[in-house]
Amino acid sequence: MSEAFTTRFEGRCWKFGDNIPTDALVKSRYVFDPMAEIVAHVLEDQNPRFPAEVQPGDIVVAGKHFGQSSGRAIATKALKATGIGCVVAETFSRTFFRNCFEVALPSLEVEGVSDLVEDGDHVIVDIAQGYFRNETRSIERRAAPAAPFLLRMLAVGGLIALTQSDPNWAASTVEPDSPVTSSGSWGWPDAAHQRVAPEQLASNLDGKGLPVEDLPGETGTDMYTTDRE
Structure with missing residues (x-):
């Protein structure tokens, strides 16, 4: 077991919308570039500040069907390589969800999570407990925990x-x-x-x-x- 392994994450929320495809996480023109170059462009069309300002431990919070379309695993690898602690969404594309765990990127589905946060809020997530809390707004929500x-x-x-x-x-x-x-x-x-x-x-x-x-x-x-x- 990794010494750094944890199921609890706390950090700044980067909020994104519904139906964001993997091609928006990593554009096709970058898929064969070094990871450092790919990371410099992750989600840049959704929020150009994200690749420039994301910090280790930050948390991505998205809407419905995050990671839809292509099943390329480079999208989850690049998102993990930004240093975020975990990704939360109302729903994930099934393949994207699988790829998250396969590259060791913690993920959790939380119903209605888009209505619980604004960009920049301070949030807490525990994927083993199925717990989400917006510390900034004192709102919390329970969800189905990650399977053992x-x-x-x-x-x-x-x-x-x-x-x-x-x-x-x-x-x-x-x-x-x-x-x-x-x-x-x-x-x-x-x-x-x-x-x-x-x-x-x-x-x-x-x-x-x-x-x-x-x-x-x-x-x-x-x-x-x-x-x-």
Whole structure:
């Protein structure tokens, strides 16, 4: 377990709106640039102050369906590389949510969170407790906490680190006939939903993530696209 691992975050709120796609987090022209260059442009069209002024431990708070459209993992990697503590949204795109935990970026869905904050407010988030508080305005809200499996993934530093530390993690985590693992509206992994055997999940992790072509079932923009950058 990482010494720096925590589920509680406190910092300045950067507020963003609804339906922000991954292409707005990282523009296509920057995806092959060094991470330092990518970070210098994260969300710049939504708020040009963000990449210039974001500080370690700050918290991104967004509206509905944050991270929609492309499933490219570079978007979550870049957001994490800004140094933020966590990201909170009313709802996330499912693939974006998965990618957050896979790159060890703590995330939490909080219903109506956009109405609880203004940009610059001081907020507290605990993803294990499902807790959000706006200290500036003395408003708090409860939410579904992150699933234990997702917390375990965060604790070791993401999906690749989890697989390196425990190659058999999938077999001990997912029961093939169990319901979809849930954190908020959905969780990870959902092998029962994807119809992917736990041993396949483990064996396909080659350092670049699960190849999409190996995953039967879902298609389209919500297709499983783990760490494909």
